[in-house]
Amino acid sequence: MTATELHGFLHGLPGVDQVGAEERAARLATRSIKTSAKAEAIDLAISMVDLTTLEGADTAGKVRALCAKAAHPDPSDASVPKVAAVCVYPDMVETAVAALSGSGIGVASVATAFPSGRAPMEAKLADTRAAVAAGASEIDMVIDRGAFLSGDYAKVHEEITAVKDACGPAHLKVILETGELATYDNVRRASWLAMRAGADFIKTSTGKVSPAATLPVTLVMLEAVRDYRAAAGRQVGVKPAGGIRTTKDAIKYLVLVNETAGPDWLTPDWFRLGASSVLNDLLMQRRKLATGVYSGPDYFTLD
């Protein structure tokens, strides 16, 4: 497909009505999930978490602590599922892989000059290759928002394809940074662009830009993966990231998945929550359901 054809294709997608999309997301957020449904939802949400630390101050010790938590989120309760993956900067991949060996938990790494993506293509590819070589099973790349907003979709497409190549066997999650794309029309176009270029997952945000994940943005992306599977026959996962802090929030996302893309997406293979602080709230609510009383925050580990 030429650059012009790609442009025409993306602009030929049905539009998104902002008011309608936000209303729909708000309405789904009023679903009342209680008792057994809540218990199932909490365990499902825990198993979908990408436990993340992306700070300049990260140390090997901090990453190892996070990995321990990923494998046993609640040391006092063996029935708590482990999380889906641990997400770190490329230089921490080796540490994480070692700490998680044999646990079945994936190691995701934000490569490609995260979070701005403003680096020469060669550097982005080198970043990716290094992370994969160190053992990362998932790569979270950021798209070039500048190129996207200027209408240079072909460049974004090319970059994603190249990174996908560099990933080898690792899964590619493409971060759209929806807070910078500004409109839902752009979110839908970026979603289709990423999927066509080979993304295994599309992800809302780096977590470094506000607003990060929101329900309406995730709704639009879920509609896109649903439509893309119907059109192209390939299933792509979705990962909202950033700003998801409470169990209530997490459950709203699961409802959104259930009623938009459908139950096929309700597994860690096709839906992830990029969030860290939400895990302790999930654990606290889980224990509340089991015992009938709330434990204090000190009953759960900090990292």
Next chain:
Amino acid sequence: MTVFDYAPAPESRSVVDIRASYGLFINGEFTGGHGEPFKTINPADEGVLAEVACADESDVDRAVRAARAAYDKVWGPMPGAERAKYLYRIARIVQERSRELAVLESIDNGKPIRESRDVDVPLVAAWFFYYAGWADKLRHAGLGPAPKPVGVAGQVIPWNFPLLMLAWKIAPALACGNTVVLKPAETTPLTALLFADICRQAELPPGVVNIVTGAGETGAALVSHPGVDKVAFTGSTQVGRQIARTLAGTRKKLTLELGGKAANIVYQDAALDQAVEGIVNGIFFNQGHVCCAGSRLLVQESVAEEVLERLKARMATLRVGDPLDKNTDIGAINSAAQLARIRELSDAGEAEGAARWSPQCELPDRGFWFAPTLFTEVAQSHRIAREEIFGPVLSVLTFRTPEEAVTKANNTPYGLSAGIWTEKGSQILWTAQRLRAGVVWANTFNKFDPASPFGGYKESGFGREGGRHGLEAYLNV
């Protein structure tokens, strides 16, 4: 594959106290009626909720006299600013008792609690707040320098939005200085009687609001009573015709808000996911018991297949069942009679050759239920494309050009509402200017606001409710 079944999340019934029997509300007191008392039932399980008094002619006469006395002595002479205080107080009490009102409305009517809680009751409060604001500003409404109240208003309302229709009728009437005698529908009288209690709590002077319960005969006695100065009716076109005949040649003012068969036009450039949501909201909101429901979907042929595919997938996620479950999207049909009518018309649709489709859904054993239903291959000449079904039944027609869409949309005896779905602003304006409908929604549907007038063309009635225009029906200008 994970199945995410939502566990039942029922709203508590304990917030509402349903009495074994109810009287009429006349002159600030609950009194017996001389007619044969009748029972109101819960449409979701057919259980009897309460016995309700029935007003005969003499009871209606008592109510009208009480309203006249209150009008002459208290409410008519009262300054607008004082009347406003009462209306504000009613609005606030409605908010305070909103949960009680919502639960009772869902029990008596069968509508899902999420609608009574999130739509009906908040709008009821909004209507009283809005018209409270007008009570002392009538001279500035653009209806003449010194508008005067009409007197006693006789008001007859339907069962689909019992509380909301009560608010639409009572709020502007009181704001303008009229007193009212209101007859709620016989299948849904309970929230009106709870509203009577709210009037007492607000210390509204006795006789300003009177509520007489009963069926058609009570309504007929009310509209034909010589002491009534203004009649307002919302309901079927058939009854509206009878009322118009009764009132012809009298001095009484009349407004009628009757049936509809709204066209919901989806152009090929519409935001399809939101359009599908609007189609669902247009016809399945309140089980389709909506006079302005978007019951005729007119979709442009080039996207018809895609829209239908999306619509069917969306309909499969609708949850039908217990109205008090907070996750229910579609509740019970209000009465056995209405269910029979919906069945008759949808059977006719099949017999005429339209293709019927419903998602798989289990309906409860007891109560009145009807699965959300879609008809394709519908022609303009089919009964399901012409007659108001007043149920969760959507007829899908297609068109090729905007001219054809407008022609088909207008080719109906009704003209209450319409919807337009397109990303092109100019197309919205072009279409809206040509549609003969009282309300035209663009890229949305079934939106109500007290500031926005509502009413119909042709067999959908005349007169406007809501907004500044809604004052006119209750004023001599």
